[in-house]
Every structure is written in C-alpha cells, then in structure tokens.
Amino acid sequence: MSQERNSNIELLRIICMFFVVLLHFNNHGVNINIICFQGELSLQNTLGHLVESFAIVAVNCFVLISGYYGLSFKLKSLLKLYLQCFFIGLVGYLLYVLLSPSNLEYTKLLARVFAFSRNKYWFIYAYLCLYFIAPLLNYAIKSMNKVQFGKSLVLFSLFLFYFSYIRDVGENRIGMSYIQFVLLYLVGRYIGLYFPIEKIIRYRYKWLLGYVCTALLVFLLAIFVQYSHISLPFLRPYPYNSILVVASSCFLLLFMLSKNFYSKIINYISTSVLAVYLLQENPYFGFNILYPFTEQYFQSLDSVVMKYATFFIGSCVFFFVAIMIDKVGFYLTKPIQNLYEVYVAPKIEPIISRYIN
Numbered sequence: 001m002s003q004e005r006n007s008n009i010e011l012l013r014i015i016c017m018f019f020v021v022l023l024h025f026n027n028h029g030v031n032i033n034i035i036c037f038q039g040e041l042s043l044q045n046t047l048g049h050l051v052e053s054f055a056i057v058a059v060n061c062f063v064l065i066s067g068y069y070g071l072s073f074k075l076k077s078l079l080k081l082y083l084q085c086f087f088i089g090l091v092g093y094l095l096y097v098l099l100s101p102s103n104l105e106y107t108k109l110l111a112r113v114f115a116f117s118r119n120k121y122w123f124i125y126a127y128l129c130l131y132f133i134a135p136l137l138n139y140a141i142k143s144m145n146k147v148q149f150g151k152s153l154v155l156f157s158l159f160l161f162y163f164s165y166i167r168d169v170g171e172n173r174i175g176m177s178y179i180q181f182v183l184l185y186l187v188g189r190y191i192g193l194y195f196p197i198e199k200i201i202r203y204r205y206k207w208l209l210g211y212v213c214t215a216l217l218v219f220l221l222a223i224f225v226q227y228s229h230i231s232l233p234f235l236r237p238y239p240y241n242s243i244l245v246v247a248s249s250c251f252l253l254l255f256m257l258s259k260n261f262y263s264k265i266i267n268y269i270s271t272s273v274l275a276v277y278l279l280q281e282n283p284y285f286g287f288n289i290l291y292p293f294t295e296q297y298f299q300s301l302d303s304v305v306m307k308y309a310t311f312f313i314g315s316c317v318f319f320f321v322a323i324m325i326d327k328v329g330f331y332l333t334k335p336i337q338n339l340y341e342v343y344v345a346p347k348i349e350p351i352i353s354r355y356i357n
Helices: 008-030 043-055 058-069 075-099 106-113 122-142 146-166 178-194 197-202 204-228 243-257 264-270 273-280 285-299 304-355
Strands: none
Touching (some): 008 043, 008 273, 043 204, 058 122, 058 178, 058 243, 075 106, 075 122, 075 273, 075 285, 122 178, 178 243, 197 204, 197 243, 273 285, 273 304, 285 304
16 A cells, blocks of 8 residues: 555546536536626626635646656656547547537548647646756756745746736737746755655644635635725735735645545546546637537526536536546556557657656
8 A cells, every 4th residue: 555656646637627627517507707706796706716716726736746756758648648638639620520410521530630739628738838847947946955945936927927917918828828837846856856755744724724714805806806806916815926815725736745645536536637628718719619508508507506406517527537548548548558668668768758858
C-alpha cells in the first residue's frame, strides 16, 4: 500500500474538474453569461454567483498541482495527452454529426489528427507552453535559495497583478494565458519545496477556513458588482489572476495536501478527468450541441429549486459519462502507447533525461 499513489491530490483533481463542469453549465445554462453581470440581482443569479465563487479555483488548482510536484519533459506524457485530445476530439465531432443535421465531412474528420491546434482548447495551449518551458523554470528554481526564490516570486506576482488584473491589459487580463500558468507553477513549486508536510497538516483547518473565507469574499464582490452595476477593472471577482482567486486556490491545495489516504477508485477516475473538459468544451459537440441544449432547457424551467437540482444532477451525469468515454479511448489507444514504450522510449527518453530535464 505504501507504494500506491496518495489519493488526496487525485481527489482534488476530481473536485476541480467537477467545478469546471459547474462553471460551464452555470454560464451556459442556469445563468447565461453570469460573469457579464447583466440584469438585476435575483435569487437565481445569487446562487449562481455562490457556485462561481467557490468553483472558480478549479483551473488554478490544476496548475498549482503541476507546480507542487514539478514538471519533467517526457514524450510519453506528451503522447498520452495527444491521444486523449485526439480521441475526445474525434468523439466530439462524431457526436456533433450524429445529433445535428450536418453531414460528415472528411476534411474535418481528418483535422482531428491535429488535436492540439484544431480543437481550440485554451487550457491545453497554455499548459503545453508551460510544459515546454518547465525545464528552464526548474533550472532557474534550482539556482536560487529560498529567500531568492521568494523575492523573485513576489516581484513577478506584483508585476502580473498590476499589468494584467488592475491595468486590464493584454491577453492575460483574466488569467487565461501561459504567463499566468507560469506564475501558478512557480507558486506550486515554492509550496512543494518550502512547505513541510508537518506544517501543512498542523494548519489543516486554517487552510480550509482560508478557502471558505476567500471564496465568500469573491462572492460578496460579485454580489456588489451585480447589484451596483459598477464595472471597474480592479473590481472583477472572477479572473484567474485575481489575488482572492489565487489565494483561494492555494488554500484549497494546502487543505487537500493535509489529507492522507488511498483509494483505488479515486486514482482510477482521476486519470481521466481532463476528458470531461475536452468533451464539454469541444468546438463541435460542446458549443453546437451541448451548450445550446442546456441554455434552452434551463431557461424553460420556472422553479429555481428545479433548475439547481437539475444543474447538479446533470453535471454529475455528464462528468461520469465523459470519464467512461475516456476509459474506452484509453484501451483503444493503448497499443500506440505500447509501441512507443517498446520501440521508441528506450532510445529517446534517456537523451531527453540527460540533456533537457
């Protein structure tokens, strides 16, 4: 049992991906474009802001986890990610053809081969950028001591916070970019290197309290903006680069790190959670079939209770259906991974390990 992967962070991956599902169905169903703060404050959008405030940490936590453990450049991991994006992208397009009047177009079908570029997943693009520069970041981190790393991290954080969140400038204005991922990776590495597990466990419930309090502050800010209709760059509650959102993400990571348990089921599910995002945000199935359906369906419900009951139940169903689809994809693409491990990895991986990592 001691050799098995701890399930605390695997559970966090599952929780965060479920948060992603809630965020997307919140904005494409129960409360259409809630992050635009349109309309008057009501019970329905108040509950929507509550969901948004607690779930907005999802993306940040995924990158913090990568930083906590550290990324090493491995073609095997890159191949696995590609095959997952390829298979879910293919399934998404075929579902689109099956559920819409559109005919199968072989050019679009063949385009699924370009899984990283043609599916338009911003998270995958930003993560790949981080993945390729991780060796450089790791080298820089190794060259610094704790004080130097801490000072550099503070300066970099202040720079990004001012020029992206406060100034609202450039593609990183809401944190959906590789620059924000670099910052989160560095924060995760600092936690991994300089936060002893004994200290993390000792303050377990303080981390949980910190997550709840910062999430509630995000919620109160959102309610203020919705009620007052004041639109200022430094009063935006939901950007990933908001100090409150980043702090809330760190608190949740630290709380989950303080738990220590093993679950075979959780570890099995966690390996497929990315597929949930890939299917939900598929440019064909997600944006042309799934989201139009959820927006129309939720707007047809009059009861707020019924809307949110269906919202949570539907999110759970979609989550596990996507997991099962990915498990099928894993077994179908396993021969390709086996061929790589047998014929390519023994020649390539030692070179990568020696000259890159």
